[in-house]
Amino acid sequence: MVTKQLLTGLPEDADLRRADSLAREIFSDVANKWALLIIEALGEGTLRFGELRNEVEGVSHKMLTQNLRMLERNGLVERTVHPVVPPRVEYTLTEPGRALRATIDGLCDWTHRYLGHIETARDRFDA
């Protein structure tokens, strides 16, 4: 107990705790419906804001910008502005973003594979 308290004060532990809280923060950012759908929509290509708005069904203007800023801040998407009128802004995944997309693909595969299981489980539960 006392030992633990002492250890807690050491720099290494402080770093570990900081890394953990950062990991949780990133996890919270990324583990949300819109972020995942946006990343999945971007895929390997490049999309404009409006195109993205069409691809990600049901997303509002606000949520789209908000999540795009967040993804940009975390370095998962790159935002390039073409200085023309009307404005042309394109979004594309960075390397970390593409790596994340690979794991999300796994999630999508899982969803489709177990669609049947889940539907019957629901029917059973709702009865």
Place this chain on the structure above:
Amino acid sequence: MVTKQLLTGLPEDADLRRADSLAREIFSDVANKWALLIIEALGEGTLRFGELRNEVEGVSHKMLTQNLRMLERNGLVERTVHPVVPPRVEYTLTEPGRALRATIDGLCDWTHRYLGHIETARDRFDA
């Protein structure tokens, strides 16, 4: 256009749209912070409600029950009640749940691998 409208009316298409909306629904259920953390906490083992509460840091009583019900409904966790006093309720992942956990592990790996990238990206962005 007209053709598309006609096709839209065909049973196959109706099924496809139903499957899609179901997939999106499942995606919304699963792509949320607490659900993912709970599944990750369960891992290969079996945990009681209280243990789960301790494992998943920061989760409230309400969110835990709510998400456990949702996961149970979708057939991802199994809930076994031991008829004793005080009550003993245990949760464990089903096979679909374990499959999902495998993909979440990928997400966790990703988080830790790119922790550094992300931190520097943030610093750059915030400047």
Place this chain on the structure above:
DNA sequence: CGGTATCCCGGGCGATACTG
């Protein structure tokens, strides 16, 4: 100990309007 119900506040999110 685990679950359900109730209350209530803060913030998420949609809608709208305005700039460049």
Place this chain on the structure above:
DNA sequence: CAGTATCGCCCGGGATACCG
């Protein structure tokens, strides 16, 4: 076309209290 700002509603979710 893309972004920002403002307003307002609704509901997510925390706190609390009470059952089995």
